[in-house]
Amino acid sequence: MADKIPDLHAEVRAGTGKGAARTARRNGMVPGIVYGGGADPLPINLDFNKLLTRLRKGRFMSTLFNLKVDGHDDVRIICRGVQRHVVKDLPTHVDFMRLKRTSRVDIFIPVEFINEEECKALKSGGGTLTVVRNEVEMNVLAGDIPDHITVDLAGRKMGDVIHFSDIALPGDIKPVISDRDFVIANIAAPKTIAADDDEDVAVDEVPTTEMGPPADPENEEN
Structure with a gap:
């Protein structure tokens, strides 16, 4: 069993839609969304380089993360989708789902x-x-x-x-x-x-x- 749930740091994304997502990418961030768990969806930005490093380590889609966002309680999440650039194959958007410890x-x-x-x-x-x-x-x-x-x-x-x-x-x-x-x-x-x-x-x-x-x-x- 995993001894420790790894932390995943993110920041709240100001605004939604394509314009806000493009701005995030220009600033070296990858836009994402956190949904489920009985709470409203939370738009976030993740550091591009740190996210890419985690993706290259493998098992990203099967890893449970502890999401840390300033101003919000920590929550367990799991990745449910990574959108990539059609040519460069680099991450352009990430979807996460909130989980409780008792969730299956x-x-x-x-x-x-x-x-x-x-x-x-x-x-x-x-x-x-x-x-x-x-x-x-x-x-x-x-x-x-x-x-x-x-x-x-x-x-x-x-x-x-x-x-x-x-x-x-x-x-x-x-x-x-x-x-x-x-x-x-x-x-x-x-x-x-x-x-x-x-x-x-x-x-x-x-x-x-x-x-x-x-x-x-x-x-x-x-």
């Missing part, structure tokens, strides 16, 4: 893989970890958002498929997609081994009474 929210939680050194299939077997999902959308309490969910690779074997049900989840969290046990990752065999296995299967499947090479599957489909 759907956010994407990163997946972290540990103990690769204790997985013989990866360490000495030449296997490859193929990650299908590097983050999972979870429903969590706003005051109890984990930094990540962990997949333990110790003892995993070649060809193993890791499903969501194989993961031990921290706290009171659950997947947004709950109607199927989706795949998180798998441990694939080296290509040379996989190719040899495919050739063996192909030869075994040819009846001994037939002459000539196996039929071309593409021709059979036609």
